[in-house]
Amino acid sequence: MWLRIKIAFRNAFRNRRRSLLNIFMIASAVAAIVVFEGFTHNMISGLRETTVQTQTGHLQLALRSFWEKKSNKPKQNLIKSYQRVVTELLKDKRIQYAAGKLEFFGLLSKGDESMSVRIITLDPQKEVSRNKHFRFREGKALHKNRPFQVAVGNGLARKLGLKANSNVSILTHTYDGVVNAMDFEVSGIFQTDIAEFDDSTLLIPLKTAQELLDTTAVEQIVVGLKSSWDTTMVKDSVRAVLAGIDPDIQVKTWYQIATLYKQVSMFNRVQNTMVQFILMALVLLSIMNTVGMSILERTGEIGTIRALGEKRAAVVFQFLMEGLFLGLGGVLLGILGAICIAKGFNAMNIPIIFPGASAPIFIKIEVLYSAILKASLLGLGITILAAVIPAHRASKMNIVEALRYNI
Known part of the structure; x- marks a missing residue:
């Protein structure tokens, strides 16, 4: 067995230039997948x-009617017992914060300029960790002792020419349909890097929003966890709590x-799958060509060993091992290349703007063990598969015709 493996290793690198070219192609595919x-x-x-925080x-x-959007009357979607729900939820040590939330639309005005905006509440007292995740380009975050201040998205502030300490007015309808308005000071300009959010959103303290909408209830309760891994388990626990308070929530x-x-x-998953398919197809064709050329050059040799009593399975094994050695060399070189590429890009801090982003982000590549394992298995699997087809054909050669080939 060891002798066969040794011979296969030597045969794999018999034509060094061709073998190195194939190893480089496999390495390029593996490195590309990992990167x-x-x-x-x-x-x-x-x-x-960013989305979660x-x-x-x-x-x-939220109430069932809120999720199903069946009711045309927003007042019917309000959770009146939300304080009790929040109190019960905070007994769970896995929960970092729980707070009421209102989301509505209004007219934001500065002087003669006005714009329709999405207004989202934030409880500065209870949602301290969430409040900290808003990156402020100017000014400060909302504070529990400054109820008549609002925080404005970067894109929205640019459209209306707002800055920290600017004075604005918000006009909206209460849940009873009455028009109400309040004056505010802009506490700061935040940026989340999500253009859709930054271009249209304004943050307002929860209690102030309740006063503006003339209600003491909320539409939703937002729950933040200490660890994202607990999401499913905490969800089940929350369901049990809600069953005893209001099953309709x-x-x-x-x-x-x-x-x-x-x-x-989903887009990135499909894109990665397509790239991997194309790369593996190129590797498959390359290895098949290499093994096919090797078989053609060694037809007489195959006939000789078959005439000496070597079984077909042994011939197939020989070429499979040769393909495996090429694959191993390519995979190891590809992993090393991926690590070097990742470190290089991470050190250069190259900015790039994605569709839907409000600001450029730096290219950062994380070398994942799962990606290395996936790329390695794909590389070795494709290499072995590429060697099987021509090797199987070689094992079925007519011995007499194979012996004549080199005469």
Whole structure:
């Protein structure tokens, strides 16, 4: 057995130039897969963290009518017992914060300029960790002792020419349909890097929003966890709590709500799959060509060993081992190349703007063990598969015709 492996190793590098070319192609494919996976993972992780920390929280609670959007009367979607729900939820040590939330539209005015905006509440007292995740380009975050201040998205501030300490007015309808307005001071200009959010969103303290809308209730309850890994388990615990308070309140995870995240994640998954398919197809054709050329050059040799009593399986094994050695060399070189590429890009801090982003982000590549394993298995699997087809054909050669080939 060891002798066969030794012979296969020597045969694999008999034509060094051709073998090195194939190893380089396999290495390029493996490195590309690891780098693409690491880049998209880092980008998606950043989007997930931004979405959870600045928009959805890990869990959101609301009445069934709110989720199903069956009611045309927003007042029917209000959770009147939300304080009791929040108190019960905070008994769970895995929950970092739980706070009421209102989301509505209004008219933001500065002087003669006005614009329709999405207004989202934030409880500065209870949602301290969430409040810290908004990156402020100017001014400060909302504070519990400054109820008549609002924070404005960077894109929205640019459209209306707002700066920190600017005076603005908000006009909206209460849940009873009455027009109400309040004057505010802009506490700061925030940026989340999600253009859709930054261009249209304004943050307002929860209690102030309740006063503006003339209500003491909330539409949703946002729950933030200490660890994202606990999301599913805490969701089950929250359901049990809600069953004893108000069974009509339903809980959803951030993933069920985050439409943009799901779209971007799915797009990148499909894109990576297509790239991997193309790369592996190129490797498959390359290895098949190499093994095919090797078989053609060694037809007489194959006939000789078959005439000496070597079985067909032994011939197939010989070429499979040769393909495996090429694959191992390519995989090891590819992993090393991926690590070097990742370190190089991470050190250069290259900015790039993605569709839907409000600001450039730096290219960061995370070398994942899962990506290395996936690329290695794909590389070795394709290499072995590419060697099987011509090797099987070689084992079925007519011995007499094979012996005549080199005469």
